[in-house]
Amino acid sequence: MEFNVKVSNVVMRYKDFVALKGVSFTLEQGKVYGLLGRNGAGKTTLLSLLASFIEPTSGTILIGGENPFENSKIMPHVCFIYNTNYKDEDETVMSYFEFAERYRPNFDRDYAKQLATKFKLPLNKPLNKLSNGMQSAFNVTLGLATRSQVTIFDEAYLGMDAPTRELFYQEVLEEQVRQPRIMILSTHLVSEMEYLFDHVLIVNHGHLIIDEPYDEFISRGASVTGEASEVEKFVKGMKQLSMQQLGRTKSVMTYGEINDDAQKEARKLGLEIGPVSLHDLFIHLTKEEEHYETKR
Numbered sequence: 001m002e003f004n005v006k007v008s009n010v011v012m013r014y015k016d017f018v019a020l021k022g023v024s025f026t027l028e029q030g031k032v033y034g035l036l037g038r039n040g041a042g043k044t045t046l047l048s049l050l051a052s053f054i055e056p057t058s059g060t061i062l063i064g065g066e067n068p069f070e071n072s073k074i075m076p077h078v079c080f081i082y083n084t085n086y087k088d089e090d091e092t093v094m095s096y097f098e099f100a101e102r103y104r105p106n107f108d109r110d111y112a113k114q115l116a117t118k119f120k121l122p123l124n125k126p127l128n129k130l131s132n133g134m135q136s137a138f139n140v141t142l143g144l145a146t147r148s149q150v151t152i153f154d155e156a157y158l159g160m161d162a163p164t165r166e167l168f169y170q171e172v173l174e175e176q177v178r179q180p181r182i183m184i185l186s187t188h189l190v191s192e193m194e195y196l197f198d199h200v201l202i203v204n205h206g207h208l209i210i211d212e213p214y215d216e217f218i219s220r221g222a223s224v225t226g227e228a229s230e231v232e233k234f235v236k237g238m239k240q241l242s243m244q245q246l247g248r249t250k251s252v253m254t255y256g257e258i259n260d261d262a263q264k265e266a267r268k269l270g271l272e273i274g275p276v277s278l279h280d281l282f283i284h285l286t287k288e289e290e291h292y293e294t295k296r
């Protein structure tokens with residue numbers, strides 16, 4: 001069975017606050033999705049809907065062609081990993097693995113133990129005796145070893161140190177080769193994690209403003225640098241996200257295609273066209289103040 005995800009025109013209202021305002025997208029097996037958004041943009045709300053923790057106010061969510069809400073056929077194949085509070089949890093790491101094995105059809109106990117060794121998780125230690133970073137490593141271990149068709153990590157790295165996060169990222173990449181599935185990584189660590197993403201979703205104020213393959217999205221951003229008046233002429237009419245000027249040298253971040261003719265023109269004018277990072281595009285597409293200049 002294919003567990004692709006189809007979200008159509010989903011609205012989520014909490015009393016009189018609308019957290020998601022008509023969101024539609026599809027997710028395909030074998031891809032890692034980076035879900036980005038400012039604080040309060042609606043990421044956790046969206047992920048909680050996919051995990052059927054809550055039901056949408058309107059719109060539809062289909063996983064494997066079915067409504068996943070309270071659906072015992074679908075739910076075992078969706079795994080939502082988030083920052084869980086284990087302060088009252090005195091079960092051990094190993095007993096959680098045994099529990100997961102009973103309820104998760106694809107849970108791989110050997111892989112879970114390998115990950116526990118990598119993350120230095122003592123199997124016989126109660127969860128509430130693990131440090132914050134170790135609890136996150138435990139969560140990530142469950143998410144990876146559960147091998148659910150739809151695996152969601154909502155800021156799962158909280159508290160992990162940099163080398164541990166790197167171990168997690170490497171496992172995400174290796175797992176996508178070994179057992180391809182849908183993985184969604186919601187994160188604020190954009191620069192650190194962007195190399196993992198096949199596809200980028202950006203939520204802003206409850207709207208999905210970007211839903212694009214990573215490479216296509218990134219290729220639309222450019223920095224145009226050179227003599228100020230030439231740069232101004234060149235970027236006129238383009239969507240401009242930011243500008244910096246030092247003396248007579250100006251650099252403008254643009255968003256939109258710069259075709260081959262325009263590239264040639266830029267070279268003639270002595271302008272340099274460089275790439276822009278996902279981090280920069282994200283910041284400037286979601287910043288609060290008016291863009292200093294928008295499409296004219």
Ligand SMILES: Nc1ncnc2c1ncn2[C@@H]1O[C@H](COP(=O)(O)OP(=O)(O)OP(=O)(O)O)[C@@H](O)[C@H]1O
Pocket residue numbers: 014015017019037038039040041042043044045046
């Ligand atoms: N149960 C709730 N009742 C009322 N409002 C809520 C509830 N849950 C979330 N919200 C509101 O919905 C909006 C989106 O919240 P959400 O947690 O989805 O954001 P987020 O993008 O995950 O943010 P962050 O990056 O800070 O974790 C916020 O304004 C939040 O206050």
